[in-house]
Amino acid sequence: MSTDTGTAAGSTGSSGSASSSINLESVRAVAKKxxxxxxxxxxxxGLSAFFFTLLVVVTGALSYFGEDLAAQGATTDMLVVFVSQITKLVVPLIALVLGWKSIAGERESGSIKVLLSLPHSRKDVLLGKLLGRSAVLSVSLTVGFVLAAVVVAALLGxxxxxxxxxxxxxxxxxxxAYMSIAxxxxxxxxxxxxxxxAMFGVFVLFYVIWNALQQVFRLLSQREILFFDYVEYTTVFQGQEATARRLQDWVYLIMNLDPGxxxxNGLTLLTDVDALENQSxxxxxxxxxxxxIFLQDWFSFLILLLWIVVPLAVALYRFDRVDL
Incomplete structure (x- = not known):
């Protein structure tokens, strides 16, 4: 009898371990659905149409108001600058909305238990949801950009x-990156x-609090409070050397951890836009x-990778242990 019990316990333990493992076929099935x-x-x-419209509207405005830019051959540069400023705000909002109910909605309705009754582990569901929602955003972006490319090329010259x-x-x-967080x-x-x-909190964190941090750091540095202080450096202005001040290195590291x-910074590496290169x-x-290193273009990809991997790693650990 003790042998049977031990065997049953062993089977249960094995089943529990299997249920928390990652099955790529299950992940693909969840993502596909x-x-x-x-x-x-x-x-x-709807998202594809939105991105298409965004590009066409910005391009139309540039072609209408930017004759001087066209003469300088800088229209694509300005398109990248203007659109990137808009997508910097819009893409996170879309990602947060897409990810909002991805799993919480399933838990609230109880359908998560039906999903887990299929041969899917919790990790499969989490990864599948992330891949599926990321595919929706990524493919809609691609479709919108590709369809708009013809119009953009025709209008910009x-x-x-x-x-x-x-x-x-x-x-x-x-x-x-934002989808992983969401x-x-x-x-x-x-x-x-x-x-x-939580989604609202993320948006406020990166678009209100994080932006306000730099002003707070500047104020503290002006008053030399605690370890806050300015660093002087020499720059060239109108052909003459001048002394200027900047914040401490670690402040710039913190500010550059913002996904936005x-x-x-990543655009500077992947594009040849003068405005971005001048800022660099x-x-x-x-x-x-x-x-x-933390201000170099390539490091921005590492930061975005961290925003993809770290929240996902925490979620994979916690979601496997929460009571549904």
Whole structure:
């Protein structure tokens, strides 16, 4: 009898271990269903139409008001600058809304138990939801950009496909980072109300609090409170050397952990836009001509990768242990 009990216990332990493992086929199945549901609900097509309209409207404005830019061959540069400022705000909002009910909605309605009664582990569901929602955002971005490319090329005349593609790629990576944050938070909340509050909190954190931090740091540095202080550096202004001041290195590190700032920095690497490169040159002057590692373009991809991996890792650990 003790042998039978031990065997049963062993079977249960094995089953519990298997249920928490990752099955790529299950992940793919969950992601595929999630994507197909979005297509059937017209969410995907609505997002594609939105991105298409955004690009066409900005391009139309540039072609109408930017004759001087066209003469300089800088229209694609300005398109990247203007659209990136809009997508920097819009893409996170879309990602947070898409990820909001991804798992919290399933838990609230009880359908998560039906989903888990199929051969899917909790990790499969979490990863599948992330991949499915990321695919909705990424493919809709791609469709919108590709369809708009013909109109953009026709209206701008001078059209740099490399810069245009760089903007698309960077926007997708940026969107996936926010999607990881959104889906991960959704998996950690038991209701859509709590999940919605979490999404709102994320937006406020990065677009209100994070932006206010720099002003707070400047104020503290002006008064030399605690370890806050300015660093003096020499710059060239109108052909003459001048002394200027900047914040401490660690302050810039904190500010650049913002996904939005990483998105902007990444565009400098993937595009050849003068405005972005000039800002990079100004930043280099502040640090004696060579940017520290955390301000270099390639590091922005590492920051976005961390925003994808870290929330997901926490969610995979916690979601496997919460009571549904």
């Amino acid at each position: 999630d994507f197909q549901d979005s297509v059937r609900s017209w969410l995907f097509w 001078a059209f740099d496909i490399v810069d245009y593609a760089g903007l698309l790629v960077m926007s997708i990576v940026f969107g996936v 889906v991960s938070l959704s998996s950690l909340t038991s209701s859509t109300t709590m999940a919605g509050a 700032q990483a998105y902007t 040159a100004v930043n280099a002057q502040m640090f004696g001509g060579e940017l520290p």
